[in-house]
Amino acid sequence: MELNVYNTPFKKKKPFVPLNGNKVGMYVCGVTVYDMCHIGHARSLMVFDIISRYLRRKGYDLTYVRNFTDIDDKIIARANALETSYREVADRYIDEFNTDMEILGVRHADIEPKATDHIGDIIEMVRILVEKGLAYRAEDGSVYFSVAKFKGYGSLSGRRIEEMIAGARVDIGELKRDPLDFALWKASKVGEPSWDSPWSKGRPGWHIECSAMSTRFLGPTLDIHGGGRDLIFPHHENETAQSEGAYGVPFVRNWIHNGFVTVNGEKMSKSLGNFMTIRELTRDVHPEVLRLLVLSNHYRSPIDFSRDALNTSRNSLVRFYEMLDRVNRATATGDASRLEAHIGTFLAAIDEAMADDFNTARAMASLHDLTTKVNRSLDNDPRLSEGDRRQLARAVEEIVEVFGILAEDPGLFLDTVKRGDVQETGLSEQEILRLIDERNQARKAKDFKRADEIRDTLKAKGIQLKDSPGGTLWEKKP
């Protein structure tokens, strides 16, 4: 299936054609490490995790680069507030980030460069821009990019220079020649971390690090550059100006921007204070539930985050795992395959969905279809052939590899997720089991009144019973 990808500046999908045959270079803007990551970050990280997994599965020779911005105003501010060094702040939150990614099952990028490890590359790039007359040194030793000198500024975000001038502003103390100019190199004040450069002791501006590091690892033209929608302007616009200004070749062949996580329709962000950190959420929500929520929406659409939305995802995930659990429990039969055709259809459907601009929502619909078909088949005949078991294992492997869900043992997953925190019910597991036992004795004695009474009591405490051939099971209803 031919891969079609939506490209931000063209506003439409087109066939994905890497610059060099099968090789794909993908750069995604990572995080600024000054605080814990929230669910909005999680979505972006998951989206590109899934895209990278799919590209690899598709056979592309992918090099995925995701940076850490480890020097910046906010990191310095945080370090000052904590009376520590910028380095300690950055390193601490890089550790926290890595822990979050491990929790979320987001794989490491191939290369995860830090801005401060590439000061030399950054200075070299700024030097080229100054040499070409696209940048200038201001009085204080800072270096600014001269926006007016770069033709094509605004083409990514669809803005014209004249339109931007009105809205532009200049901070006090900035020595720009033009309000639209942006800093490539910031001269440092006393006490701030700094590096030597031909212009001043200082530190890199935000935008230049991505240009410098992406070029270092992937060359001057990227096949894919990704990030959140909010980075389109000015960050990605500025990266384009820097890179194309310096090297004279197209910077990015495919811009991919993910939609926001919103809360009550508003963007989740630090400044609005309506955020929830990854760590907080995953204390009582299984990471795959969040992943399924992300997968159930198209990557460019907003996701309105709520407990309700989370619950819906949880229920779907439980449905998938219960199907897998049934499969595991099914007795063997030597009969011919009943599921092979369904599984073939499913695998083709998810590839088709993903090849169409990474349409994970459609892929999840196919997974629901497959689940229904497997359940139906097992309703008709609870036995399963070896061939079907193998095919199904293959399908699950594909799901795990591309989407990062259904990676857990079904029995274990259902235990932890369905039973959750027993404490909340006000009963101990022992008490629950005792009541179930008492109810089953009543049932045996055909005392259904007493049996139903017990079931209702448990239900009132949020515990749902399920009588199955193997005995009575219980779960906590969210």
Place this chain on the structure above:
RNA sequence: GGCGGCAUAGCCAAGUGGUAAGGCGACGGUCUGCAAAACCGUUAUUCACCGGUUCAAAUCCGGUUGCCGCCUCCA
């Protein structure tokens, strides 16, 4: 103010020209002592509104309304 995006059933959500995926919920059925789960069936003649193009429009064009984002740090 400028630029951009979105508007699909009770809710969530796919769908960019060929006659509305999927999930949740609800209702009916099979199964069950009764439930739960699973399965089967029903649940949008219609895609914010008004015009237009077309044999054909949720999809394209123009306008209106509402919501959101960017223009300052932001995934």
